[in-house]
Amino acid sequence: MNIIGPDKLIWGVEDLAAAKQFAVDYGLTPQNEHYYSALDGTGIEIRAKDDKSLPAGLTTGSMLRKTVYGVKDQATLDAIKAEFTDREVKVLADGSLELVDDMGFVLGFQITIRTTNTEKAERVNAPGDVNREINQPGVTKTDVPRVQSLSHVVYFVPDSVIAEAFFANRLGFVTTDRFTGVGPFMRPAATQDHHTIFFIQAPAFMQGCEHFTFHMAGPTDVVQAGTNMVNKGYQSFWGPGRHLFGSNWFWYFKSPFGCNMEYDADMDQHDESWQGREAMIGPDNSQAFLLQYREKWAPGPGGPKP
Amino acid sequence: MVQSLKLTMNKILLGVIDDFAEEQAKGFDLNHSGSDTFFIVRSKNKLFAYKDSCPHYGDTTLPxxxxxxxxxxxxxxxxxxHGALFQIENGKCIQGPCLGQKLTKVPIEISEQNEIWIDQTIIKEFNL
Known part of the structure; x- marks a missing residue:
């Protein structure tokens, strides 16, 4: 199945104004009253929780109402429709498909809306390996980090084995790495990103979205964007730091979406030759390092502040 | 008189009731750590104070x-x-990852002048 990754997450939120302001401050661009996008067109749709157009929500109170996957072509949509003869597959007015997975999450599938990203990844120079153009500063005070693309979604699920089996056997996702007894990191066939999904086994009353994430151009943009969020009064949940599985830099913020919203960058890329790893979850295996924000400060000659 | 003075010296004034509108909350960072350590909610004309620490992980803040x-x-x-909901009156989680667990209540005192005080021993005991 030529599934690329999440195109769009649809939310039914309690505080519409706060959620929309948060999305803008995070760095997404409003495309209309409901849709806020990254550079490549992927994004989030924000609606009030009682909006009649939304699919029914989970009983757990999760505000995530639907995950819409982008697929490569109509043939993939046809293959998905043919695969799910065991449940209702709705064909919506826009030609996308809608079904409910084995965990009860509403999924959508559409020919992807994501455009080719023309932004360059952060370039890093090292002795003998110069990657940034000559005379090009690596960072300036006026740089504006730009949110590039919807990266991944992490779900609390009551049975990560069933969740993994559904995405592996029915949708062709591959498990790239695994936290023992917790759940798998999975990537769909038409992307090389380490994961677009991670499942966390949790009690049924927790089912929902743990966090969702957009890709940035590099670690500098992750930290700069996060710093901007702190300066706007938003509260960090975890980070900045760098994960081990996927190698992605991260910074998580609590949000009015009832879950954390993350920035990531520089995720590992994999193909079918990758041998998945497994580890126990915990601080040592969740990150290579973890930093914490503090206000700007600088050493100097000492003495009274100028 | 001496005892009253000592008590005052051992307490920190957090504000007055009128600083809070009805159904409003406010966080406090007495040590200027950059992150609030407890908060007070005014609800139905009563004040409730809790540690700013979600029982889900035990060491992450709420807002x-x-x-x-x-x-x-x-x-x-x-x-x-993760969207946990807690009852204002008793701090009990009624939805979310810490279902059934409670926020840690922080003792505060209201004076006859409607001032809100917290005792230094409470600050130490609760690591606020």
Missing amino acids: WKRHHYLNNVAEYIVCAA
Whole structure:
């Protein structure tokens, strides 16, 4: 199945104004009253929780109402429709498909809306390996980090084995790495990103979205964007730091979406030759390092502040 | 008289009741750590104080933005990390990852002049 990754997450939120302001401050661009996008067109749709157009929500109170996957072509949509003869597959007015997975999450599938990203990844120079153009500063005070693309979604699920089996056997996702007894990191066939999904086994009353994430151009943009969020009064949940599985830099913020919203960058890329790893979850295996924000400060000659 | 003075010296004034509108919350960072350590909610003309620490992980704070401890209709305290809802009156989680667990209540005192005080021993005991 030529599934690329999440195109769009649809939310039914309690505080519409706060959620929309948060999305803008995070760095997404409003495309209309409901849709806020990254550079490549992927994004989030924000609606009030009682909006009649939304699919029914989970009983757990999760505000995530639907995950819409982008697929490569109509043939993939046809293959998905043919695969799910065991449940209702709705064909919506826009030609996308809608079904409910084995965990009860509403999924959508559409020919992807994501455009080719023309932004360059952060370039890093090292002795003998110069990657940034000559005379090009690596960072300036006026740089504006730009949110590039919807990266991944992490779900609390009551049975990560069933969740993994559904995405592996029915949708062709591959498990790239695994936290023992917790759940798998999975990537769909038409992307090389380490994961677009991670499942966390949790009690049924927790089912929902743990966090969702957009890709940035590099670690500098992750930290700069996060710093901007702190300066706007938003509260960090975890980070900045760098994960081990996927190698992605991260910074998580609590949000009015009832879950954390993350920035990531520089995720590992994999193909079918990758041998998945497994580890126990915990601080040592969740990150290579973890930093914490503090206000700007600088050493100097000492003495009274100028 | 001496005892009264000592008590005052051992307490920190957090404000007065009128600093809080009805159904409003406010966080406090007495040590200037950069992150609030406890918060007070005014609800139905009563004040409730809790540690700013979600029982889900035990060491992460609740709001997505400073002072945003209540849901949109000020019916529940919310942890924005994973959407946990807590009853304002007793801090009990009624939805979310820490279902059935409670926020840690912080003792505060209200004077006859409607001043809100916290004792230094409470600050130490609760690591506020």
